[in-house]
Amino acid sequence: MSNKVLLFNPRAVSSKNFRIPNSILQVAAAIDGKYEWVIVDGNQEKDPWQKIEAHLQTGEFKYFGCTAMPGPQLRQAIPITKRIRQAFPAVINIWGGYFASNQYQVVLESGYVDFVINGPGDQAFPALLDALEQGGDYTIINNLIYKNEARKLIKTYKATLVNQDSLADLPYAKLNAFYPIKSYLRPTHLGRETIAYHSSLGCPFTCSFCAVVPIYEARWKAKSAQKVYTEIKFIKNNYGGDAIEFHDNNFFVSEKRTVEFSKLIAPENMSWWGEGRIDTIDKYTDESLKIMKESGLKMIFCGAESGNDEILKSVDKGGKQTGDQIKAFAERMGKVGIIPEYSFVLGFPGPDKKTVMRHITEEIRFIKEVKAINPAVEIIIYLYSPVPTEGSELYQQITEAGFAFPEKLEDWLSPSWENFDLRKNPLTPWLTPAMVDKVKNFETVMHARFPTATDPKITPLQRIVINKLSAFRYRFNFFHYPYELKALQKFWLRYRQPEIEGFASE
Numbered sequence: 001m002s003n004k005v006l007l008f009n010p011r012a013v014s015s016k017n018f019r020i021p022n023s024i025l026q027v028a029a030a031i032d033g034k035y036e037w038v039i040v041d042g043n044q045e046k047d048p049w050q051k052i053e054a055h056l057q058t059g060e061f062k063y064f065g066c067t068a069m070p071g072p073q074l075r076q077a078i079p080i081t082k083r084i085r086q087a088f089p090a091v092i093n094i095w096g097g098y099f100a101s102n103q104y105q106v107v108l109e110s111g112y113v114d115f116v117i118n119g120p121g122d123q124a125f126p127a128l129l130d131a132l133e134q135g136g137d138y139t140i141i142n143n144l145i146y147k148n149e150a151r152k153l154i155k156t157y158k159a160t161l162v163n164q165d166s167l168a169d170l171p172y173a174k175l176n177a178f179y180p181i182k183s184y185l186r187p188t189h190l191g192r193e194t195i196a197y198h199s200s201l202g203c204p205f206t207c208s209f210c211a212v213v214p215i216y217e218a219r220w221k222a223k224s225a226q227k228v229y230t231e232i233k234f235i236k237n238n239y240g241g242d243a244i245e246f247h248d249n250n251f252f253v254s255e256k257r258t259v260e261f262s263k264l265i266a267p268e269n270m271s272w273w274g275e276g277r278i279d280t281i282d283k284y285t286d287e288s289l290k291i292m293k294e295s296g297l298k299m300i301f302c303g304a305e306s307g308n309d310e311i312l313k314s315v316d317k318g319g320k321q322t323g324d325q326i327k328a329f330a331e332r333m334g335k336v337g338i339i340p341e342y343s344f345v346l347g348f349p350g351p352d353k354k355t356v357m358r359h360i361t362e363e364i365r366f367i368k369e370v371k372a373i374n375p376a377v378e379i380i381i382y383l384y385s386p387v388p389t390e391g392s393e394l395y396q397q398i399t400e401a402g403f404a405f406p407e408k409l410e411d412w413l414s415p416s417w418e419n420f421d422l423r424k425n426p427l428t429p430w431l432t433p434a435m436v437d438k439v440k441n442f443e444t445v446m447h448a449r450f451p452t453a454t455d456p457k458i459t460p461l462q463r464i465v466i467n468k469l470s471a472f473r474y475r476f477n478f479f480h481y482p483y484e485l486k487a488l489q490k491f492w493l494r495y496r497q498p499e500i501e502g503f504a505s506e
């Protein structure tokens, strides 16, 4: 048996709205030239098992590397990895990504995943393959979690983040041989051919509701503006691209890097989008915001989370973000002409059900105030779904309230837990169905009153009609049973919010 590596990106989207699979592409870059690898992208395959089985039947593959985030990706990651163990028991199964790193216990308990890469795999993965090839000592490999012969869980040291400019270039030409890069450049509200690019790892903050925190522990490292520009330019020149989605958890940490990148990308006439913090970007000068706007920056995804300063404090949002600042920033961005895309997290635990419901009512009022200040603000609503931020006040509160994650890997496939992952129905003991309904019904009415600008297929007539039809309900907070709006959104607009599968393409 030779030592080839099969890298798998389980299906994450139900449509053709997929993007360059940066997680496994960056892992491939880390072993490129040392180990032979192939990529199977579940987003591009009707039945990825056929391709995976065909590869493994050659007997040339010794390693199966799978990326997994929570949610629909698990529908393929779990059964396929289990099937490989049954059909090809000599193959070593290695998982990485947010779900594997945060839920490593249940993943390794499954018995069909041998190693978990804890956080970045750029150094850990090649080091693990070398150790497996040469019978090396796993305990000295950083960012690794596994069970030793005695089935004892071993969690090795988590290394600091490396200089991101030192990482190997992504092997786009090789990916193109498996799946044409052009097929990943989807039309979105940003452009005809949208490039998905990831320019930094981690985030300097420790919000206790965010899955990034247990992995990166407030560390952030980014590629330089020049490196980012050079790589984007390479994709544009070789495969196309008139728009960029930066998938970083926090692209805008550094004003200097952001402005430098803006100046470099401006002549390329590309539109772009990224994620950042309100309190960080609000420190930028007006001059910087003007340069970013003129460089093609259309929209910034910002974790607003809550308009309640006490709640922001209790979930360690940190920094200086306040409800007043969230509103002031919406106004400021309105003047600059960059659209803020505010995500709110509703349904945090409280001392009693009355308080939890009052908080939800107050957040709805706050969101309406933001919309009154700047109607162009995009609103995304998540229901708080716990992540394992052990040691945080929030995590203590939820465990005391009786919340627990599934103990068996396959239990994550149950529809209720998939909805949990999608942050749409979080199974949290303090949330009642009435609370979930209130949030969902408000969401329906609000998205009817202000249909998202990110769904390019909604016509101006549809926007006007549904905006008018929802006016009374929105104005007088009459959110009960909004079936007429739901029907119009589903059957006439085929409405799609970006938070489930990314920006709508068509």
Ligand code: B12
Binding pocket: 009, 011, 012, 013, 018, 019, 021, 022, 023, 024, 026, 027, 043, 064, 065, 066, 067, 068, 069, 070, 071, 072, 073, 074, 094, 095, 096, 097, 098, 099, 102, 117, 119, 120, 121, 122, 125, 198, 210, 211, 212, 247, 248, 249, 387, 421, 422, 423, 424, 499, 500, 501, 502
């Ligand atoms: C692109 C993306 C998507 C795409 C799908 C991409 C795909 N795989 O096809 C879309 C838009 C569809 C999507 C949807 C969702 N996503 Co998403 N997504 C991302 C995003 C923005 C970028 C992922 C990426 O490419 N990163 C770049 C690579 C280089 O980084 P990486 O993934 O960390 O990979 C490194 C390591 O993790 C490790 N590694 C990772 N995989 C592997 C595999 C192997 C074998 C090895 C060795 C190493 C390894 O090595 C890599 C290099 O260092 C991340 C946030 C982020 N910035 O990472 C959120 C993120 C992963 N998504 C998240 C969530 C929650 C979702 C949704 C569930 C949201 C929702 N409510 O619906 C949905 C549903 C998911 C689904 N449908 O399956 C959360 C996960 C949180 C959690 N609880 O774990 C994240 C972290 C966003 C956040 N900040 O909360 N998502």
